[in-house]
Amino acid sequence: MNAINESIAQIRIHTNSDFYIVGGFIRDFLLKRDYNDIDLILSEDALTVAKEFAYNREGSFIILDEANAAARVILKNENLVIDFSRMKGKDIVEDLMERDYTINAMALKVGQDGGVDWDNLIDPTNGKIDMENKCIRMLSEKAFQDDPLRMIRGVRFAAQLDFDIEDITAKSIKKHSKYLMTSGAERISHELFQILKCNGTHYYFNMMDKHLDLLNKIFPEIEPMKQVGQCKYHVVDSWAHSLYTLNVAESIIYADGYFENHLREAYEEHTQRIFSNGHTRIQLIKLAALFHDIGKPSAKWTDETGRIRFKGHEITGMEIVADISDRLKLSNKEKQFLCKIVKEHMWPLTLYKENDVSGRAIYDLFKNFGEDTLDVLLVSLADMIATRKLLHPHEEMGMYKVHIEYLANNYLTRFRELMDLSHVLNGNEVMEHFDIDDGKVVGQILEDVRKAIFFGKIPPEKERAIHYIEKGMFQ
Known part of the structure; x- marks a missing residue:
């Protein structure tokens, strides 16, 4: 609050005209929520005042709308964003009446001393009452x-x-x-x-x-999902199942004690990482859970016995998610992530059905997913629970949960630290020691070393890795 008070007092120095604090800051302050931005309405000279203030505080000045005199000042050192706008209408009440919701249509007049009086809150639409309700x-x-x-x-x-x-x-x-x-x-x-x-x-x-x-205006692809999906394994349509899968994924992520502590902590740390564009992994996992079956309408077919099938829905789903990613202006990295999860979300279930958790099988899964392994495991678990709980509400999902936990633990303890082998051996060292200049060959050698460590053939030590390569080269 001190940074805001200091900023408001300094802005007052740059203008004798009336100006007001409005909108979200007031709402969040009254709700005792965190805030790091503030909107100001000035009766005149909004751009000039903003520019002078930014200069004096060594902040970044950004014009948001020159025609309507709107600008933003970013004070990185104070982690504060201040938006300046020219008043719409003849007074502050007219300006507030142009806003969206009552809880955002409150204002505080800044006094000549740079202070505000909360007892004189300007609230023409009873936003404070709506906020309390x-x-x-x-x-x-x-x-x-x-x-x-x-x-x-x-x-x-x-x-x-x-x-x-x-x-x-x-x-x-x-x-x-x-x-x-x-x-x-x-x-x-x-x-x-x-x-x-x-x-x-x-x-x-x-x-x-x-x-x-x-939602169907943003994602028209969900409407066909409401018409398909019911089959031997699903008692609801694909869209209802997808929403339920998202529900289950959230219940797992936000549960306290669903996984053992070490796995819960790993998931908490992993899902909160910034992925791209300021978005966290958890946001993208949720989208993946929602769209994992989006390809079912286009993949639907009926076999010779009359049974409805959706074979290949992962491929058509990947193509649809790619289009959605482009529409949402997601980064290539985000797009690739969503496409990968949708395309491969059945892989953990396939291993379960085939009762194959051999070293080779799980290594191939980890190699394919890399740092996205925990994400696909979570979506797979949510998908399975959302499917089985509607078919058999009292069925225990312990066995599949154990399967997912086994894969997750193997990834965390055996594979994750091997994705980057530089602590054991890097490409330059391979090139120098063995006089190799072909990058593909070097990459394959490092992959062989990674497998050898994963399968317990050698310890993660440089000397043993070099000896292993030498042995393989001269056999």
């Missing part, structure tokens, strides 16, 4: 007409704050849902990934599908 309420339907993205932002606020969307607001969102895709793909993707951060993503995706009619 945990209610997301629109200001008017015009908000969605002016910017359709506000509809999905409402879901994001509900997910982040654990609030409910008020009935009239929900009906209005459903009424205007067809306009959502007029918003930019990057903006939609940003809101989706904010929802994917939250513990109950499956609940809010279900809400967006059944009650708000939003």
Whole structure:
């Protein structure tokens, strides 16, 4: 709070005009939530004040909308982002009435001394009362007409704050849902990934599908999933199964004590890692769980006995997920991850059915998935539980859980440290010691060393690795 107070006081030095703190900062402060950004409304000279402030504080100055006098100042040292905007309308009340939801339509006037008086909160739409009642309420339907993205932002606020969307607001969102895709793909993707951060993503995706009619605008591919999927192994359609799989995945991830401590800690650390574009692995795992069966409608066929089959749904699903990744403007790394999980999510189950957990079988799985191994194991476990629990609600899933834990433990204790062999032997050392300049040959030699260590033929020691290579070369 000190950094914000100091910044506000300094901004006051640069202008004698009225300015106000508005929006999310007020909401989060009253809810005692963390905050590191603040929105300011100035009656005039917003760009000039922002630029002067950025210069004096050695911050980054970014113009967001020159026509509407909107700019951003980033103070990296204070981990603070301040947005400056010119007031819309003749006064602050008119400006607030142009906002999306009542909980974001509150303001505080900054005094001439740079201070604020919380007792004089400007709240023309009773946003504080809605906030206390945990209610997301629109200001008017015009908000969605002016910017359709506000509809999905409402879901994001509900997910982040654990609030409910008020009935009239929900009906209005459903009424205007067809306009959502007029918003930019990057903006939609940003809101989706904010929802994917939250513990109950499956609940809010279900809400967006059944009650708000939003999700099929973003992912039209889910509609065919509602028409297929019921077969010998599934009592619900593919979409219901996929939502349930996401639900199960979240229950595993956020459970306390589902896995033994060492495995739980490994998953917690792994899933919270930044993957790409600021997105964490857990966000992408959730998407993979949701879309693991998205290829079933296009792969559906009936065999000679009349039994419905979906052989090849992994391949068609991978192609569909690639298109979705492009639409969401995901990075190539994120796209490749999702495609890999969708394409190969049946692999752990195949090993289970074939009762094959031999060293060769699990090595091939680990080699294929590398650092994504824990992710595919989690999706596979969630998929199996979501399938079997609906078929046989009282069935214990202990055996498949043990299978997944066995694979995960082998990956963590035997394979993970071998993905990078540089602590044992690196490519340059192989080239120099054996006078080899062919990169492919060097790569194959290192792979042979990796296998030898994994299968216990040699310890992870440089001298033993070199001796092993020499022995192999001159046999």
